Amino acid sequence: MNKTDRLLAILLELQRKDILRAEDLAAIFETSVRTIYRDIQALSESGVPIVGAPGIGYSLMEGYFLPPVSFTVEEAVALLIGTDFVEQKFDTDYGTKAQASRRKIEAILPESVRREVSRVRTTIRLLAVGEGANLKEKTYLETLRLAILEQRKVRFGYSKRMPEADGNRQSVRVVAPYGLVLIRGSWVLLGQCELRQQLRHFRLSRMDELIVLEDGFQFPADFKLQDYKQADDRHIYVRILARPEIADKVKEANSFYMEAVEECADGLHVLFRVRQPEELLQWILGWGADMVVLEPESLRDRVRTEVEKMLKCY
Structure with a gap:
């Protein structure tokens, strides 16, 4: 990054943050603290009102704002594709805001850049999958997003893919919602579940009758969604053989549980790691006789039992 670009970037960082130390800026731009001192001096001499406090850091004088920033073609394309993604995957409110943002970005682009951006965007397209099925999920997404911001508990019916320890798949949960995570195209709520008395994950697609309660909650002092990592409790290994005819399709399927793939003379050997072997049952049956x-x-026996039940239906 050359000096001119770095000066603008430093100005943007100062406008984005309340206060930053020279050490913070040096780490961001991968340069020395001495260089940052010189850059701050250059900005001050050019008329930018930077306030510096020894031992605290630098900040912009209150009320100072940068003039409108220009975008390169690549930057504009990135932003506009981002608005397409938000419109597709977020709730209606954010989708509307994404549309408004797209119009504003397009309005401030110079004509030459706008034409080139339009040309580039004709070569890129995001396709939403199962839009009708996602309508309820988008509605729940907005409800949960507001509940998190207002720190209010929620109640909903929940359907588990696999039975819990008590044998039930259906349950009613009261949850203090901590955050929303988009995983492989599906929204998941992370929150403290009163039924299980622990932090749990809930797919929005498996929720029903979602209600925001009057009861409030406090976020744990040590909880940070960006730093949170789910405990991995998948301790059971499953090995399958995929016939050569479907090997490429299996690799493209890219199952969440897939750990390793090895091409052998008799086909594709795939290793999975799961909580319960039955988690893979429907997936395996879907490939028919091409997968063993x-x-x-125990899983071989389970597949055999399901196949016998299927034969009785015919």
């Missing part, structure tokens, strides 16, 4: 479970034996 090698281990564990």
Whole structure:
């Protein structure tokens, strides 16, 4: 990054943050603290009102704003594709804001840049999958987003893919919602569940009758959504053989549980890591006779039982 670009970037960082130390800026721009001192001096001499406090850091004088920033073609394309993504994957309110942002970005672009951006965007397209099925999920997304901001608990019916320890798939949960995470195209709520008395994850697509309660909650002092990592409790390994005819399709499927893939003479050997072997049952059956479970034996027996039940239907 040359000096001119770095000066503008420093100005943007100062406008974005309340206060920054020279050490912080040096780390951001991967340069020395001495260089940052010189850059701050250059900005001050050019008329930018920067306030510096020894031992605290630098900040912009209150009321100072940068003039409108210009975008390169690549930057404009990135922003506009971002608005397309938000419109597709977020709730209606954010979708409307994304449309408004797109219009504003397009309005401030110079004509030459706007034409080039339009040309580039004709070569890129985002396709929403299952839009009708996502309508309820988008509605729940907005409800939960507001509940998180207002720090209010929620109640909903929840359907588990696999039964809990008590054998039930259906349950009613009261949850203190901490955050929303988009995982492989699906929205997941992270929150403290009163039924299980622990932090749990809930797919919005499996929720029903979502209600925001009057009861409030406090975020744990040590909780940060950006730093949170889910405990990995997948301790059971499953090995399957995929016939050569479907090997490429299996690799493209890119299952969440897939750990390793090895091409062998008899086909594709795939290793999975799961909580319960039954989590893969429907997926394996979907490939028919082109897929064979090698281990564990308990899953082989489970597949055999399901196939026998299927034969009785015909």
